[in-house]
Amino acid sequence: MQLLGPIPEREFPEFHNLMRLKIARCLAPGECSESAIAAHSVQKSRYIKPLAENGHVLSVKLDATPREGLSIDMRSVGVNQATTFTGLCATHDDAIFAPIEKRDIDFTSPEQLFLLAYRCALSELHEQMESASRVQGAYSSRVRRGFDSGNEPSYAGMQATHRIVLAYEAYQYKCTLDAMLESRRFKAVRHQVLRVPTTIATVAGNAVYSVDDVDVGDSWLRMHLNVLPVSQRETVVVFSYLREASKKALRHLAPVLSTRDAGSRAKLSQFIVDGCGNTVFRPSFVHGWSAAKRTAVLEYFHDSVWAPQLDREVGDLGVFALDA
Ligand SMILES: [Zn+2]
Structure with a gap:
């Protein structure tokens, strides 16, 4: 499904580089200087493999090409890449999440449910940080090329600031959860x-x-x-x-x-x-x-990328195969 028209040839390489920008820092509590691995935000062997066919699942992805412009579609992704994010080093991924990685999850355990929720927050923070870096990068490029002055308010500048504020709020929220994790206040x-x-x-x-x-x-x-x-x-x-x-x-x-x-x-x-x-x-x-x-x-x-649409009346979006 196409979202936006063709992207001018001369602007595409820079746009493409920004979209591929990755942040690979370990976001475990405290400062960790180890580089991040591609950690799964959903446990692979237990919860992704059961859906996979020929080693692949489908996920919703944005794509951009100069000729097609911006489009959104369901795209095939290998189970090894599905739901990964580069926000944890191997040591912390293992140390923090062992209780929900090594065995079936006990959905009555406050600790295990906390860890499930905590991993979502790390993955979300990582996503917000990458998104803020991309928008900031696009804004810096506009300033460099003279489209924005850099000293006066502009739409692109406000977008960049907005993304940074969102990333900062996600970071503060993660710090709140860090404190709970460190003092084991899972409840x-x-x-x-x-x-x-x-x-x-x-x-x-x-x-x-x-x-x-x-x-x-x-x-x-x-x-x-x-x-x-x-x-x-x-x-x-x-x-x-x-x-x-x-x-x-x-x-x-x-x-x-x-x-x-x-x-x-x-x-x-x-x-x-x-x-x-x-x-x-x-x-x-x-x-x-x-x-x-x-x-x-x-x-x-x-x-719903920018604003929830939960009040909207919708047709069939069923994501489950239910008994008739
Ligand atoms: Zn680490």
């Missing part, structure tokens, strides 16, 4: 664990998203989302939030918690597509969608 994060019976595993992913119109302290409500196919017959969806935000989080989640009917299941799919993040799908499941559903899902992904 400071609360969770809602939903179990969806399925006929086959179709979706996995995680994200941290903010609910901008709901304040918590001097920031806004942040929700962590994990979608984990624990078997072909069941996918576990975990929403996590700070304990002090419980009341507001539960109000936000009411449409998916209230009942176990088809309507709330449909809403749950909408929450998952809206949260976006690192969502991956079983290829044959997506290939079985009608053209209308595929377009609806891609449009929704695109529209």
Whole structure:
């Protein structure tokens, strides 16, 4: 699905370089000078492989070419690359996440649920940092080439500042979670664990998203989302939030918690597509969608990148293979 028209030939190389910009710093608590590895934000062998076909899953990706411009589509990605981010060194990835890496997750354990939520926050911070660097890089280039003065406010300058503020807020939030991790105050994060019976595993992913119109302290409500196919017959969806935000989080989640009917299941799919993040799908499941559903899902992904669309009435965005 095309988003923007052709990119001028002379501007494309720089744009392409910025899009490929990677930050590879370890974001574990404290200062770590080790370089980061490509860590999985969703555990590979337990939760991504069950969806894979011929070693690949599908994920929603933006792509840019000079001739086609900017487009969004479902693209095939190998299980070794799916949901990876370069925000942890090998030592810290292992040391911090061993309790949820080495065995099946116990969804009643405050420690394991905390670690699931914490890993989302690291991956989200990493994404925000890369995004801020890209936008800042694009702005610096405009100043260098004389399109912006660098001294007066401009749209591109404001965009760059905005991205840096978002990355900084994500960093502060991570520091709050770091303190909880270091003092083992795992119950400071609360969770809602939903179990969806399925006929086959179709979706996995995680994200941290903010609910901008709901304040918590001097920031806004942040929700962590994990979608984990624990078997072909069941996918576990975990929403996590700070304990002090419980009341507001539960109000936000009411449409998916209230009942176990088809309507709330449909809403749950909408929450998952809206949260976006690192969502991956079983290829044959997506290939079985009608053209209308595929377009609806891609449009929704695109529209919800900047602002949640949860109040919107939508058609079929179903991400689960449910029993009829
Ligand atoms: Zn480290």
